[in-house]
Amino acid sequence: MGEMKLHCEVEVISRHLPALGLRNRGKGVRAVLSLCQQTSRSQPSARAFLLISTLKDKRGTRYELRENIEQFFTKFVDEGKATVRLKEPPVDICLSKANSSSLKGFLSAVRLAHRGCKVDIPVSTLTPVKTSEFENFKTKMVITSKKDYPLSKNFPYSLEHLQTSYCGLVRVDMRMLCLKNLRKLDLSHNHIKKLPATIGDLIHLQELNLNDNHLESFSVALCQSTLQKSLRTLDLSKNKIKALPVQFCQLQELMNLKLDDNELIQFPCKIGQLINLRFLSAARNKLPFLPSEFRNLSLEYLDLFGNTFEQPKVLPVIKLQAPLTLLESSARTILYNRIPYGSHIIPFHLCQDLDTAKTCVCGRFCLNSFIQGTTTMNLHSVAHTVVLVDNMGGTEAPIVSYFCSLGCYVNSSDMLK
Numbered sequence: 001m002g003e004m005k006l007h008c009e010v011e012v013i014s015r016h017l018p019a020l021g022l023r024n025r026g027k028g029v030r031a032v033l034s035l036c037q038q039t040s041r042s043q044p045s046a047r048a049f050l051l052i053s054t055l056k057d058k059r060g061t062r063y064e065l066r067e068n069i070e071q072f073f074t075k076f077v078d079e080g081k082a083t084v085r086l087k088e089p090p091v092d093i094c095l096s097k098a099n100s101s102s103l104k105g106f107l108s109a110v111r112l113a114h115r116g117c118k119v120d121i122p123v124s125t126l127t128p129v130k131t132s133e134f135e136n137f138k139t140k141m142v143i144t145s146k147k148d149y150p151l152s153k154n155f156p157y158s159l160e161h162l163q164t165s166y167c168g169l170v171r172v173d174m175r176m177l178c179l180k181n182l183r184k185l186d187l188s189h190n191h192i193k194k195l196p197a198t199i200g201d202l203i204h205l206q207e208l209n210l211n212d213n214h215l216e217s218f219s220v221a222l223c224q225s226t227l228q229k230s231l232r233t234l235d236l237s238k239n240k241i242k243a244l245p246v247q248f249c250q251l252q253e254l255m256n257l258k259l260d261d262n263e264l265i266q267f268p269c270k271i272g273q274l275i276n277l278r279f280l281s282a283a284r285n286k287l288p289f290l291p292s293e294f295r296n297l298s299l300e301y302l303d304l305f306g307n308t309f310e311q312p313k314v315l316p317v318i319k320l321q322a323p324l325t326l327l328e329s330s331a332r333t334i335l336y337n338r339i340p341y342g343s344h345i346i347p348f349h350l351c352q353d354l355d356t357a358k359t360c361v362c363g364r365f366c367l368n369s370f371i372q373g374t375t376t377m378n379l380h381s382v383a384h385t386v387v388l389v390d391n392m393g394g395t396e397a398p399i400v401s402y403f404c405s406l407g408c409y410v411n412s413s414d415m416l417k
């Protein structure tokens with residue numbers, strides 16, 4: 001008798017009773033699957049069972065495997081999901097939330113068992129699964145001191161919420177990046193200097209807390225990862241970040257962004273693209289101005305206290321070209337007509353120019369030919385709750401405006417006064 005185990009969620013669906021509401025709407029039950037084989041001298045080929053044990057049914061339910069599998073569905077095996085369709089009884093065994101590499105190993109053993117091959121696996125007996133085995137399904141783990149940090153043991157793969165604070169980490173532990181079910185990762189109060197791009201492979205990550213670390217940047221690769229679809233809360237406060245890349249504004253699901261106590265000298269210029277952003281704090285940074293796109297935000301809460309805001313300049317900066325260069329006029333045309341571009345078509349530096357083009361008050365774009373003016377804006381126009389900008393009771397901050405032509409500047413000069 002040999003045995004091999006897999007921890008995952010299981011849902012057994014009868015194909016004969018599809019309409020009876022037996023489907024649990026994709027909500028599996030935590031289970032331990034064991035693959036058991038029996039060999040005897042009289043029967044040279046092995047008999048094999050799949051035993052499914054749950055917390056309620058520790059002895060488990062047995063399913064014959066030998067020549068009894070109709071089909072495997074393994075399209076999502078990398079996400080820890082697969083289905084085994086049995087001939088008799090006519091059921092689909094749907095597995096989910098498994099560690100993908102364990103799942104692959106288990107499925108190939110099941111496949112061998114189906115063919116009647118002997119699977120080379122450790123020997124044990126068909127005993128009921130112990131309650132302790134279900135502890136592998138832990139979904140939350142909070143570690144707040146170095147001595148509790150697991151060094152030899154792995155993190156349970158089923159974790160959805162992991163906090164490791166005050167552990168003196170200087171980099172992100174690669175074992176965390178295998179936790180594909182993570183929704184919330186809190187690495188606050190460590191000494192992390194750089195984030196690996198593979199954090200972007202945590203496809204369900206909604207909340208990332210990096211408060212009080214040694215970060216100097218947030219990489220373009222991360223901005224362009226699957227975090228674009230999942231990340232809602234990002235705390236980068238108490239780091240050493242001077243600027244965020246323009247691609248940061250592609251993290252479109254962001255609702256809550258904390259940047260307090262950094263060394264920011266500017267916001268990413270396309271910040272207005274963060275259409276879901278509701279809570280923004282960047283207190284105690286070195287912001288001299290806000291970018292013109294700041295006007296497009298629609299926030300509930302805004303805190304810009306203690307920045308080094310400058311007085312708006314009285315005279316505008318005039319950088320108009322006459323006539324426009326070929327680069328300027330083609331860039332304007334591409335952006336105005338929303339013609340797609342990318343580094344596979346045009347040089348990378350041109351993509352960067354286009355990505356950081358300025359938006360005129362008229363809605364058109366400009367690269368190098370513009371008039372730049374500064375004015376003050378009342379922050380209440382973009383946020384319900386505004387923390388005072390300074391100790392003087394002000395809620396106004398300087399904001400940059402761009403004009404693509406003299407005409408646009410003259411028409412808006414009222415606004416600048």
Ligand SMILES: [Zn+2]
Pocket residue numbers: 360361362363364403404405408
């Ligand atoms: Zn204009």
